[in-house]
Amino acid sequence: MALPWALTALSLLPLLTAQDPKCPYQKAVPITNATLERLSDKWFFIAAVLRNPEYLRMTRVVEAAFFYIAPNNTDDTLLFREYQTIGNQCIYNVSSGDIQRQNGTLSRIVQDTEHFAHLWLTKDPETFILVFFPEDEKNLGISLNARKQEVTKQQLSEFQEALKCLGLQDDEILYTDGKKDLCGPLEKQHEEERKTGNVES
Template sequence: MVLAWALPVLSLLPLLDAQDPACANLTAMPITNATLERISGKWFYIASVLQEPSYNRESRQIQADFFYFTPNMTEDKILLREYQTIRGQCIYNSSYLEVQRENGTLSKHLSDGKHFAYLLLTKDPKTYMFSFFPEDEKNRGLSFYADKQDVTEEQLREFYDALRCMGLQETDILYTDGKKDLCGPLEQQHEEERKRNQES
């Protein structure tokens, strides 16, 4: 999930200083054990506006995407198991994310270096967002996740409001389509294997 990780950024605070108070919840907060518990489990990648060229290209290829976060709170790591449908194929990947508690980021090592994303918790505990390059007007981006593929207008409204706060356009939103998901059978196979391993 390269699109979910951006290069290091300093802080969301300068971006938000002179903006509407409604934008204040776009500040990445320190990550606690409670935060990690909240984001553990299964999530669906719903939509994004990603201006950074390589992230934008990748996001355009994703038809459907869901994943599991399994945090290890003592090591500040998260096991990421991701199921992506890209160009009519199911692609599965498993990797680890590192948690930077103080500045509210998750990071991932890729071939071109370490990439970071700011975790933005929403009012609704069934959704959250990742922010990228908030200080860079040309590369700024935001992605939206939910615990179900089908989201409500109310849930999406918080995403739309956040886009406006960041100066991004709703017309640039790329949505996934759960009807195009081809990874259900593989997910079921993996779940059955895990259950057998736990029983043995």
């Protein structure tokens, strides 16, 4: 099981055209070392609108989720550690991915296939957005991730503005609920193991 931007075999994003789109969220923004520094460490998956049927099906069962991103600037790779509460259990997953700096995308390998998500940095450094299939209305999607489980009205407002820009609706939003999180104990266990050097990731 993986995060909503990689819940299943993500489909390759269409190549972004050189022409500037009407909505800025459809435009590639190059990824820099500063971007990767901002993305590093722990994030909570807050909400998403996903029109891709498989994404939607998988996200609906996620009650709470958080994840860690560890970028490697030298070889442009990423390590993901993901914790999801689904039903009455915590699902933990470790995976790796790549950074496509000029395309503004992050990728990961799912079932031997590389798939992509379009990164958009918000005005607030405590949040970021991922856009899926920006040129495909039927599969278009967007997710909001934040440093804290509870987001401010301003942070949510920027996400809602992005929805409108992309032609998505508020009533399509799927929210997580941090109160339902069951992964805290496992996360604490992993932290202790890393301190004592008992795990590699």
